[in-house]
Amino acid sequence: MTTIITPAKNITQPIWWTAFTSDRAISIVSPIALLTVWEVCARLGFLDERFFPAPLHIVAHMLDMAGSGGLWDNVGASLYRLGVGLLVGGIPAIAIGLAMGLYHPVRAALDPLISATYPIPKSSLLPLILLIFGIGEGSKIAMVAIGVFYPVVINTAVGVRQLPPIYLDVGRNFKASSWNTFRTIALPGAMPLIMTGIKLGAGMGLVLIAIAEMVGAKSGLGYMIWNAWELFDVTTMYVGLFVIALIGFIMNSALDAIERRLIPWKNA
Amino acid sequence: MMEPVSPSGSAPTSKVSLQSVSKRHGRHLALDAVSLEIPVGSFCVIVGPSGCGKTTLLRILAGLDTPSEGRIEIADPSPGQPSNSMVFQGDSLFPWMTVWENAAYGLRMRGVAEDEVTAVVTRFLEKTGLMAARDRYPHQLSGGMRQRASIARAFANDPDILLMDEPFSALDEQNKTLLQQELLRIWEETRKTVVFITHSVDEAVTLGDQIVVMTAGPGRIKAVVDVGFPRPRNVLELRHDPAYGELVYAIWGQLREEVDRARAGKGN
Numbered sequence: 001m002t003t004i005i006t007p008a009k010n011i012t013q014p015i016w017w018t019a020f021t022s023d024r025a026i027s028i029v030s031p032i033a034l035l036t037v038w039e040v041c042a043r044l045g046f047l048d049e050r051f052f053p054a055p056l057h058i059v060a061h062m063l064d065m066a067g068s069g070g071l072w073d074n075v076g077a078s079l080y081r082l083g084v085g086l087l088v089g090g091i092p093a094i095a096i097g098l099a100m101g102l103y104h105p106v107r108a109a110l111d112p113l114i115s116a117t118y119p120i121p122k123s124s125l126l127p128l129i130l131l132i133f134g135i136g137e138g139s140k141i142a143m144v145a146i147g148v149f150y151p152v153v154i155n156t157a158v159g160v161r162q163l164p165p166i167y168l169d170v171g172r173n174f175k176a177s178s179w180n181t182f183r184t185i186a187l188p189g190a191m192p193l194i195m196t197g198i199k200l201g202a203g204m205g206l207v208l209i210a211i212a213e214m215v216g217a218k219s220g221l222g223y224m225i226w227n228a229w230e231l232f233d234v235t236t237m238y239v240g241l242f243v244i245a246l247i248g249f250i251m252n253s254a255l256d257a258i259e260r261r262l263i264p265w266k267n268a
Numbered sequence: 269m270m271e272p273v274s275p276s277g278s279a280p281t282s283k284v285s286l287q288s289v290s291k292r293h294g295r296h297l298a299l300d301a302v303s304l305e306i307p308v309g310s311f312c313v314i315v316g317p318s319g320c321g322k323t324t325l326l327r328i329l330a331g332l333d334t335p336s337e338g339r340i341e342i343a344d345p346s347p348g349q350p351s352n353s354m355v356f357q358g359d360s361l362f363p364w365m366t367v368w369e370n371a372a373y374g375l376r377m378r379g380v381a382e383d384e385v386t387a388v389v390t391r392f393l394e395k396t397g398l399m400a401a402r403d404r405y406p407h408q409l410s411g412g413m414r415q416r417a418s419i420a421r422a423f424a425n426d427p428d429i430l431l432m433d434e435p436f437s438a439l440d441e442q443n444k445t446l447l448q449q450e451l452l453r454i455w456e457e458t459r460k461t462v463v464f465i466t467h468s469v470d471e472a473v474t475l476g477d478q479i480v481v482m483t484a485g486p487g488r489i490k491a492v493v494d495v496g497f498p499r500p501r502n503v504l505e506l507r508h509d510p511a512y513g514e515l516v517y518a519i520w521g522q523l524r525e526e527v528d529r530a531r532a533g534k535g536n
Binding site: 170172185264 | 330352354356358360364373374378405406407
């Protein structure tokens with residue numbers, strides 16, 4: 001008997017086919033398919049349009065609102081709070097996480113505090129935050145910052161601790177100062193996990209900003225959704241949800257792009 | 269750092285002098301009263317079975333560990349020159365830095381002016397044949413290239429003493445031979461004091477001026493053998509020399525009972 005080994009079949013398939021079946025194509029097709037089913041069911045009356053308006057109605061309404069400018073004010077207010085909150089929560093979280101990862105006493109001091117407060121649902125802090133920061137921008141930004149802080153600080157500390165100790169030995173042998181050890185070893189070494197923390201934190205921030213804006217705010221997507229609920233304007237409510245989903249998707253893609261930029265050394 | 273010890277009699281000036289150095293890890297005695305003189309500009313190879321404390325000894329010399337007992341005198345380097353740089357065992361290049369950034373690390377940590385960094389790093393990347401790979405990250409290099417980059421990093425830092433911890437042990441035979449030749453070539457130009465650790469007797473005889481044979485657990489010095497082969501040495505020619513074989517055989521004789529003893533010890 002002779003065994004003949006030939007190239008696998010898919011090598012001879014056209015390139016467009018492999019591109020079409022790629023993960024990216026699937027991830028674009030699946031939400032469109034879901035929306036199509038929803039659209040059809042709503043049009044045919046299987047879904048009650050008072051509660052589940054057809055997606056195209058929602059999109060049309062979204063375009064109306066975008067045209068009149070009302071949507072952009074709310075999107076802008078939410079994005080501003082989200083952006084500032086990301087910085088206010090994220091930057092100290094990275095600094096503290098690096099210090100916790102590098103220095104035992106810092107870890108010993110902060111670990112119990114973080115472990116104890118981490119499981120508190122962040123949304124349950126809202127009344128306290130309102131009490132402390134008042135009803136203005138401060139409380140909204142604080143909510144986002146708290147949501148961002150935890151995943152970033154925890155991931156950063158773990159990111160530093162899981163660094164092979166040999167890198168710190170190299171730093172000591174080449175006489176790196178504490179600041180340079182931070183900057184050239186701990187920070188870049190922990191960067192993959194820091195980015196994971198930022199992605200989780202940004203998602204958490206988006207959740208919390210919507211909740212915070214539902215209480216005592218006069219702008220933002222959360223306010224828009226809550227206001228629409230009070231007026232029983234279901235389509236506007238859906239516009240708010242769609243836009244939040246869209247922001248989440250764009251934010252994640254942007255963070256993925258930043259990650260590829262910041263971590264070119266990570267095996268693709 | 270201390271002044272050089274005044275040499276007794278006609279012995280050459282020592283760069284490193286160890287006097288009854290012991291190291292205890294808890295109850296385990298890793299090094300037992302090690303005394304050793306390493307002359308200025310010599311290539312000293314420490315060979316011994318695994319677990320004989322060679323790496324501990326090197327880490328103490330590198331300042332990454334401290335002795336439990338005894339005294340170490342290391343002659344001061346020239347003003348502005350770092351006392352030692354280490355080539356670590358295994359992968360110690362920072363994965364987040366390119367070959368260039370890794371090789372420049374020591375100089376940059378010392379705050380050397382950037383144009384001098386450029387000149388020195390260029391010189392050593394050329395010597396190690398890595399100029400073409402200067403912008404690549406470690407994961408894009410072969411094992412041999414990574415080890416060459418690691419050697420370039422240590423040499424570029426221009427230390428007074430070069431410490432090498434089994435730098436070639438993870439490489440295949442061909443790469444090992446080529447790198448030994450390259451190391452000798454670079455070393456013969458610079459004539460730094462080298463302390464080189466290996467478990468390979470062949471490697472010790474090929475490279476060293478002085479071979480220190482260590483015993484296993486606790487680490488003691490069993491013999492110090494001078495190697496008289498002239499320099500510059502050609503690695504392949506040297507191995508052809510009958511005197512080479514005799515020396516390897518003689519050192520193996522010293523080592524064999526130690527290896528047997530280490531094995532018996534592990535069996536307990």
